[in-house]
Amino acid sequence: MTMTKKRVLVTGACGTIGAELVTQLLENHDVGELVALDNNESKLFLLEERFAGHSQAGFFLADVRDRAKLSRQMRGIDLVFHTAAFKHVLACEKSPFEAVQTNILGVQNVIQAATEQNVGRAIFTSSDKAVNPTNVMGTSKLMGERLMTAANSNLRQQQGPIFSSTRFGNVLGSSGSVVSVFREQIRKGNPITLTDPGMTRFVMSIQEAVHLVLDSADYACGGEVFITKMPVIRIVDLARVMIRELAGQFGHDPEKIEIKTIGVKPGEKMFEELLNDEETRRTWELERYFVTLPAFKNIYRDIHYAYAGIVTREVKDPYHSGREEPLSEAELTDFLRRNRLLEAADPA
Secondary structure (H helix, E strand, O other): OOOOOOEEEEEOOOOHHHHHHHHHHHHHOOOOEEEEEEOOHHHHHHHHHHOOOOOOEEEEEOOOOOHHHHHHHOOOOOEEEEOOOOOOHHHHHHOHHHHHHHHHHHHHHHHHHHHHOOOOEEEEEEEHHHOOOOOHHHHHHHHHHHHHHHHHHOOOOOOOOEEEEEEEOEEOOOOOOHHHHHHHHHHOOOOEEEOOOOOEEEEEOHHHHHHHHHHHHHHOOOOOEEEEOOOEEEHHHHHHHHHHHHOHHHOOOHHHOOEEEOOOOOOOOOOOEEEOHHHHOOEEEEOOEEEEOOOOOOOOOOOOOOOOOEEEOOOOOOEEOOOOOOOOHHHHHHHHHHOOOOOOOOOO
16 A cells, blocks of 8 residues: 555654654655644654654644544544554553553544544554453453454445554563663663563564554455564563673673562563464464454455465464564574664664
């Protein structure tokens, strides 16, 4: 799907994924209009200043809890990328009512606004924590996915928005990610606090995450979930690599930076899943992605699901970080260097 002259709206435009989407859309795609929404006044001002030379871009204070505002902003829009969400597991555990308001009802508001304004496509950004969730954040993301699928299956008109979701793992380098936490602990010469040495995670860079979102807009037929194939790391290996690579930059002896196990936090998993057993029955494998087709097809219109580069229509194994071979420390070091994550400050 070409973005040329398309009118695109991004919610959560000041978040890590939203800001990178705005950047790529304005710098690498000839969009006709870009509407960037966020409820963070200061960050929105800075983002607008950064792209002051792009006359086709508009930056507006808005909250996904306000359906009427979303509907007004979506008039004439071709494509919506919904990235606004509460994303921190512990914060959502402590404030579940707020998580529901933004992560579930916010998705419902986006769906209703997109339907009212007959937007072409709406893409929701989800998380591996939505698979067999054990915490509020993951549960809210799962509900977001199911709402998008339901919105697609319930459309009565032959022409209407295509609703789809993308699901990815930990975005290393994003705001508040483990990389930022470890970097700050090393900077201070403090021990790195590790929840459990056996913990594994799927990881990707910010740029890779945004490529998934943009590709999903291209591939989407309606109601499916796109899942990127991505590497697995052990968190203890990340700690070791960052100590070895960063301690000297901050004037510390790597041998004196300890790794301290503090125990698993409320709602936190030892491993993550991008695809579970139930979903494998309706999942196809593409060259770079898995695509999970909706359990409920649209009852008012026939959707033909077809994608370029299909590897197989039979996926038997769930995609589980505890069962995948993790990157070696050398491979992890290369990954971090390529994505500018082994620098004394967060990359701009």
